[in-house]
Amino acid sequence: MKTIRKSLTELHTLLVNKEISSVELTGEYLDHISEFEPRIRAFITVTAEKALARAKKIDQKIAQGESIGPLAGIPMALKDNLCTEEVATTCASQMLRGFIPPYNATVAARLEAAGAVLVGKLNMDEFAMGSTTESSAIFLTANPWDLSRVPGGSSGGSAASVAAGEVPYSLGSDTGGSIRQPAAFCGVVGLKPTYGAVSRYGLVAFASSLDQVGPLTRTVRDNALVLNAIAGYDVLDSTSVPFNKPDYTHFLENNVKGLKIGVPKEFFEHGLKPEVAEVIQRAIKTYEQLGAEIEECSLPHMEYVLPAYHVISTAECSSNLARYDGVSYGYRAEAEEMIDMCETTRAKAFGPEVKRRMLFGTYALSSGNYEAYYVKAQKVRTLIKQDFAQALAKYHVLLSPTTPTVAYKIGEISEPVACYMGDVYTIPVNLAGLPAISIPAGFVDNMPVGLQLIGNYFAEGLLYRAAYAFEQNTGYYQEIPALLREAE
Amino acid sequence: MSYQDKYEMVCGVETHVELATKTKIFCGCTTEFGGEQNTHVCPVCLGLPGTLPVLNREAVNLAIKAGLALNCEIAEFTKFDRKNYFYPDLSKNYQTSQYDLPICKNGRLEIVVNGESKTIGITRAHMEEDAGKLVHSGESITTSDSSYVDYNRAGVPLLEIVSEPDMRTVDEVIAYLQELVQILDYAGVSDCKMEQGSVRFDVNVSLRPLGSRELGTRTEIKNLNSFTAVRRCLEYETERQAEVLNEGEKVIQETRTWDESQGVTLSLRTKEEAHDYRYFPEADLVPLKIDREWVERIRATLPELPAAKRERLKTLGLSVYEAGVLTSSKAMADYFDQVMQKYADAKIVANWIMGDLSALLKANNRSFEDCPVKPYQLADMLKLLKKGEISGKIAKTVLEEIYTSGKDPAVIVKEKGLVQISDQDALEKIITEVLVQNPKSVADYKGGKEKAFGFLVGQVMKATKGKANPELVNKILKEKL
Numbered sequence: 001m002k003t004i005r006k007s008l009t010e011l012h013t014l015l016v017n018k019e020i021s022s023v024e025l026t027g028e029y030l031d032h033i034s035e036f037e038p039r040i041r042a043f044i045t046v047t048a049e050k051a052l053a054r055a056k057k058i059d060q061k062i063a064q065g066e067s068i069g070p071l072a073g074i075p076m077a078l079k080d081n082l083c084t085e086e087v088a089t090t091c092a093s094q095m096l097r098g099f100i101p102p103y104n105a106t107v108a109a110r111l112e113a114a115g116a117v118l119v120g121k122l123n124m125d126e127f128a129m130g131s132t133t134e135s136s137a138i139f140l141t142a143n144p145w146d147l148s149r150v151p152g153g154s155s156g157g158s159a160a161s162v163a164a165g166e167v168p169y170s171l172g173s174d175t176g177g178s179i180r181q182p183a184a185f186c187g188v189v190g191l192k193p194t195y196g197a198v199s200r201y202g203l204v205a206f207a208s209s210l211d212q213v214g215p216l217t218r219t220v221r222d223n224a225l226v227l228n229a230i231a232g233y234d235v236l237d238s239t240s241v242p243f244n245k246p247d248y249t250h251f252l253e254n255n256v257k258g259l260k261i262g263v264p265k266e267f268f269e270h271g272l273k274p275e276v277a278e279v280i281q282r283a284i285k286t287y288e289q290l291g292a293e294i295e296e297c298s299l300p301h302m303e304y305v306l307p308a309y310h311v312i313s314t315a316e317c318s319s320n321l322a323r324y325d326g327v328s329y330g331y332r333a334e335a336e337e338m339i340d341m342c343e344t345t346r347a348k349a350f351g352p353e354v355k356r357r358m359l360f361g362t363y364a365l366s367s368g369n370y371e372a373y374y375v376k377a378q379k380v381r382t383l384i385k386q387d388f389a390q391a392l393a394k395y396h397v398l399l400s401p402t403t404p405t406v407a408y409k410i411g412e413i414s415e416p417v418a419c420y421m422g423d424v425y426t427i428p429v430n431l432a433g434l435p436a437i438s439i440p441a442g443f444v445d446n447m448p449v450g451l452q453l454i455g456n457y458f459a460e461g462l463l464y465r466a467a468y469a470f471e472q473n474t475g476y477y478q479e480i481p482a483l484l485r486e487a488e
Numbered sequence: 489m490s491y492q493d494k495y496e497m498v499c500g501v502e503t504h505v506e507l508a509t510k511t512k513i514f515c516g517c518t519t520e521f522g523g524e525q526n527t528h529v530c531p532v533c534l535g536l537p538g539t540l541p542v543l544n545r546e547a548v549n550l551a552i553k554a555g556l557a558l559n560c561e562i563a564e565f566t567k568f569d570r571k572n573y574f575y576p577d578l579s580k581n582y583q584t585s586q587y588d589l590p591i592c593k594n595g596r597l598e599i600v601v602n603g604e605s606k607t608i609g610i611t612r613a614h615m616e617e618d619a620g621k622l623v624h625s626g627e628s629i630t631t632s633d634s635s636y637v638d639y640n641r642a643g644v645p646l647l648e649i650v651s652e653p654d655m656r657t658v659d660e661v662i663a664y665l666q667e668l669v670q671i672l673d674y675a676g677v678s679d680c681k682m683e684q685g686s687v688r689f690d691v692n693v694s695l696r697p698l699g700s701r702e703l704g705t706r707t708e709i710k711n712l713n714s715f716t717a718v719r720r721c722l723e724y725e726t727e728r729q730a731e732v733l734n735e736g737e738k739v740i741q742e743t744r745t746w747d748e749s750q751g752v753t754l755s756l757r758t759k760e761e762a763h764d765y766r767y768f769p770e771a772d773l774v775p776l777k778i779d780r781e782w783v784e785r786i787r788a789t790l791p792e793l794p795a796a797k798r799e800r801l802k803t804l805g806l807s808v809y810e811a812g813v814l815t816s817s818k819a820m821a822d823y824f825d826q827v828m829q830k831y832a833d834a835k836i837v838a839n840w841i842m843g844d845l846s847a848l849l850k851a852n853n854r855s856f857e858d859c860p861v862k863p864y865q866l867a868d869m870l871k872l873l874k875k876g877e878i879s880g881k882i883a884k885t886v887l888e889e890i891y892t893s894g895k896d897p898a899v900i901v902k903e904k905g906l907v908q909i910s911d912q913d914a915l916e917k918i919i920t921e922v923l924v925q926n927p928k929s930v931a932d933y934k935g936g937k938e939k940a941f942g943f944l945v946g947q948v949m950k951a952t953k954g955k956a957n958p959e960l961v962n963k964i965l966k967e968k969l
Contacts, residue, residue: 083538096537103531105538204537208771237540238773315768319570322581323535327637338576338635365572365766374768 003028004165005480008070008222011168015062015073022055022062022073026117029075033119033166039483041141042151042161044080045088046120051075054117061115070225072115077167079158080121081128082213083202084108087118091204092136093126095324095331095349105202106237107171107213107230114229122157122170126351127321128178128206130154131419132408135353140410143186144481145447149407152182158216159186165484169217169226173203175210176309177402177426180438183216184402184450187440187479189223189467190216192426194457195433196241198227199234205320207313208239210430219477220439220468224248227460243458251461256469257291262395266302267452270424272404279442279449280401283470287399290469297395299387302428304380306420309427311364311377318361321354356416381431388432392456397466400425402438402450425452435460439467440476448476491730492657495695498703499661499722500611500653502690503668504646505678506618507550513617513645514541514584521684525623525638533643535579540772543568547645548591548776550677551615552786554647555592557675557793558610558668562783566591568615568770573763576635577620579642587767590614591778597671598795599663608664609652618644647677653692653703658722662715665689666816670794674818688713693722694739695729704729705739709746709753721746725753797821804834813842819856823863830867840866844884848891861890869897881954882906910957912964915948918956919964922947933969941965 003011003025014020030048037043058073078084081091083101085108090096104112112118125135133141133156141156143149144164151160155172159182162170172179174192183190191214198213205211215226228249233242263284268277288294326332326345333344350358364373391398403422413419429436434454441451451470455463471477491497512519515532532539555562569587595610620642626632649668655661669687673680680687694706709725712718729739743762744753792800794815801811801824815821820841827837845866849855869890873883878901889900901907909915923930926947933940948961 081538089537091537099537101531101536101538103536103539201540202538205772236542238542239540239771316771319572319582319766319768322572322574323537323579325574325576325581327576328534328579329536338629339574342574342576362766365768367764367766370766370768 004032005218005484006168007219008074008168008217008225011074012070012072015068018062022058022117023052025073026051026055026075026119029119029167035487036164036166036483039142039147040144040160040164040166041139042122042157042164042166043077043120044090044092044123044138044157047087047118050087051117051119058115058117069114069229071111071229073117075117075119075167076111077120077122077158077161077170078108078118079124079155079170079172081124081173081204081206082108082171083204084118084121087121089121089204090138091127092124092138093349093351093354094137096204097331099330101202103202105213106199106234108202110230111171116229119167122155122161122172124157125154125178126354127204127317128154128173128175128211129317129353129357131177131181131422132410132413133157133182134410135351137351142410143407144483145187146407147483148409149447150185150410152185152403152407154178155182155190155216159183159188159190162186162188162216162218163481169215169222171213171226171230172216173206173211173213174426174430175206175212175313176430177423179214179216180402180426180436180450180452181423183438184448184452185407187448187476187481188216188218189220189437189439189471189477190214191223191227191437191460191463192429192435193227193231193460194241194435195430196239197231197243197435197458197460199232199237199240201234201236205316207316208320209316210309210313212430220464220471221249221252223437224252224464231460241458246461248461248464251465252468253465254469254472256287256466259287259292259397259466260395261287261292261294261466262297262391262398263294264299264302264391264398264400265296266299267400267425270404271421272401273406273444275444276401276403276405276449279444280399280451283441283451284399286470286474290473292466294399295395297391297398299384299391299428301380301383301387302424305384305428305431306424308377308380308384309431310360310420311373312381312431314357314361315364315374316361318358318365321350321358324349353416384428385432388428388434388454392434396455396462397459398454400452400454402426402452406444406447406449429454433457435463437463437467439471440479441470441474442476443479446482448479491695491726494698495726495730495733496656496698496700497658497693497695497722497726498653498706499655499691499693500651501655501661501665501692502651503649503665504688504690505554505649505672505680506686507547507554507615507645507647508676508678509544509546509550509645511544511546512643513544513547513615514643517643519644521681523640525636526640528640529642533579534639541584541770543773543776544645547615548778549786550645551591551613551647552778552783553675553790554649554672554677555595555613556783556787556790557671557677558592558595558597558613558649560592560595560610560613562778563589563591563593564778564780565589565775566778567775568773569767570770571616572766575619576637577622577642579620579639583616583619584770584773585616585648586614591776597664597667599660599667601657601659601663606654606660608654608660611650611652613647613649616646616648618642618646658719658726661691661722662719665715665718667794670816670818674791674793674797674821676791682714685713689718691718691722693725693729695726695733704733705741707739707742707744707753709744710756712746717746717748720751721753724751728753794821801834806834806838810838810842814838817856823856823859826863827867827870830864831870833870836870837866840870840887844887848888860892860894861887865890865896872897872901876910876957877901877907879908879954879956879958882908906955908957909952909955910960912960915956915960915964918951919948919961919968922951923968930969941969
């Protein structure tokens with residue numbers, strides 16, 4: 001039975017109707033992973049045995065006539081910065097090679113409670129710092145649409161695995177676009193929820209005030225189903241918000257009549273490739289044809305987004321990553337003296353991008369620089385929030401390209417700053433703490449282009465509605481990478 | 489020559505107090521002292537990747553309580569910040585603390601030195617987490633092959649109380665520390681067990697020429713854990729600084745450490761080597777809003793504080809000295825109040841508590857916190873004494889007996905036959921016998937030797953094993969002679 005690239009709803013129906021068992025389903029996905037991994041390399045760890053044992057338990061439930069939830073018995077994978085009990089969690093860094101957490105991230109625990117079957121942990125940029133997954137200390141991950149291209153990052157493994165059909169869905173994390181950008185590059189749906197909507201407990205921190213966990217899926221409905229399972233207040237995360245969590249699938253109506261969509265003109269600057277712009281213009285036309293009201297708008301402080309983001313995120317990362325010193329877990333370099341050991345450990349086990357950001361952040365927080373950098377960046381952040389507040393008072397959602405370009409060639413971007421520039425449309429959303437989704441919007445040279453929709457706080461439902469209507473009326477999600485077509 | 493001939497000392501103190509919560513400040517681990525190494529730990533206080541802090545409400549309650557007891561303003565809006573520095577006992581290599589918006593500020597307390605009272609300002613008090621502890625395989629860090637970390641203490645809630653540089657003599661510093669610790673003890677904010685490191689002091693001290701208004705260059709001496717250590721350290725450091733100044737040199741602004749065994753302070757790091765802590769807001773915790781109802785709820789739980797208690801004891805007829813001693817610990821003061829509820833003669837109760845009972849506890853290395861003599865037992869004993877059923881001398885024996893056996897005084901008196909002989913006829917009989925047996929003393933007394941009277945009283949007491957009512961003995965003896 002061909003289960004690869006079926007939707008979560010279809011897979012659930014197969015399981016409930018006993019047309020396939022969870023063990024069989026899991027087996028098919030594990031086979032698919034074995035077949036594709038040599039080319040994709042999305043997985044740092046594959047947990048075949050544990051997955052089959054788990055699937056067996058779900059099958060027992062089904063056999064006993066227990067009703068199962070929409071994710072039960074269905075395989076999935078997690079970005080390798082989400083802690084998983086008794087399963088290695090590396091953050092794609094030498095620093096955490098061999099680190100096996102004694103606890104589950106809240107999202108991992110919630111998926112486990114929903115009966116999800118973890119089949120592995122996914123590659124990423126080291127400690128989520130990067131936009132190509134090239135800073136992974138483990139290996140490179142390829143873009144399933146073109147193996148010579150990057151999958152994006154930092155959740156590159158999360159996006160590539162879904163695009164390659166290795167898992168029906170995955171979780172990633174998004175600090176400045178790390179879910180949406182790889183989703184765009186790999187032609188899948190990626191949601192960065194409102195800051196505080198999903199627990200960060202057990203997500204290895206990059207920048208605490210920006211990080212958020214979210215789902216990567218093939219379809220909008222699948223995305224809503226996964227968000228249903230992971231969102232909601234968590235007592236273990238003081239920054240998670242107690243809010244009334246709706247059933248997100250209730251928003252999936254194919255109707256955007258009267259929906260007011262703002263198109264910030266600043267999101268069409270900063271190196272946007274004309275071919276990508278064309279795809280987005282076509283998307284805007286589609287929305288118009290579907291009855292949405294489109295208007296150009298402005299977010300005047302966008303030019304300060306990158307510097308503000310890099311000061312805040314690196315400042316937080318310099319402190320968050322201080323704990324990796326070789327003392328009680330992870331990599332340790334041998335040295336005569338205590339301080340030497342700590343210094344050598346950090347010198348040897350962190351990659352260049354992580355070091356660069358920690359240095360930058362340390363500098364920005366140092367006395368004499370703090371006011372000029374950190375405090376200033378926080379002020380910019382307030383202005384950016386205000387820009388969005390004004391725009392979202394007028395429009396239901398804002399529409400933009402997710403990225404200025406399609407996926408880069410592996411090794412194409414060697415300059416860090418050039419790489420940072422690619423996140424210019426996604427970063428402001430993290431600074432404001434808003435939710436945003438990237439959905440497939442078309443192709444340029446057979447490479448997927450992502451459309452970003454930004455909503456108000458906790459308005460994920462509305463984003464799903466807007467995304468669903470577009471998806472149902474365009475059908476880009478049905479496109480399949482050549483690699484997969486050949487396999488079929 | 490003492491430094492005081494030429495200089496005036498200026499001193500301020502940072503006091504770190506462990507808050508008396510059951511669990512740590514950001515996780516559910518116990519704060520209990522001791523325990524096998526690394527057994528009071530969890531992923532959060534070990535700082536494992538991905539873990540997040542959750543603020544312990546009770547720590548905030550206690551911080552507010554301490555602030556109120558120290559006459560501080562309680563912030564309506566407060567937040568946590570990260571203090572970044574690398575040290576292996578710090579599991580995250582940053583300490584979650586409070587920087588620019590501490591929970592308490594602008595407080596004060598009163599001290600009395602040589603009968604003069606003085607106000608010492610409290611600049612601020614802020615919450616933070618304690619670090620773990622390094623255990624070295626050898627004698628010290630420099631002579632050890634390896635070091636181990638015990639994280640049991642990591643994450644224990646601390647309150648750092650920063651005083652103004654208001655103290656001018658070592659006596660003032662000690663008076664401030666004693667009053668501060670007493671207040672915290674009374675308020676129930678901390679168990680104040682100095683020997684377990686529940687209270688630690690960092691002192692900042694400088695000298696300036698007598699009459700000068702400008703502040704001299706200060707040094708900070710870190711991690712002193714007793715009043716004695718503070719006194720010795722300040723006595724040393726003031727003389728050291730005076731010598732430097734006398735030689736025309738400048739005091740170097742630096743952090744120093746107190747070497748208890750050598751009795752000297754040693755340089756730890758200079759200003760240039762000082763850490764840049766790179767404080768910035770802790771994004772893993774949300775800012776804390778403390779509304780006035782919350783503060784009032786805590787205020788309602790504040791007990792009578794030492795100063796108020798001392799005043800009250802004075803109105804009961806006790807001297808300043810007695811009031812001071814009785815309130816020196818909360819346990820002792822509470823003990824006094826409890827005895828007073830059953831036997832309301834302050835002077836007598838004070839005498840017994842400060843005298844015999846304190847001596848007994850001291851001899852056995854115990855304190856009023858776990859005093860084996862229950863307050864009602866002391867009160868009952870004092871009642872027996874007042875009624876004349878036992879003599880003062882017997883009372884001491886009874887107290888010791890209560891202390892060791894835990895039995896009630898009436899039971900002890902009965903079992904041991906310690907009832908005072910106040911029977912006129914019985915005493916007369918005994919006294920007649922004593923007089924017959926000691927004709928020489930009788931003659932001496934009659935010959936004008938007053939001393940002989942005392943000897944005869946002693947003989948009566950001996951014959952009655954101390955149980956004779958002394959007043960009656962005096963009376964009958966005088967009559968018979």
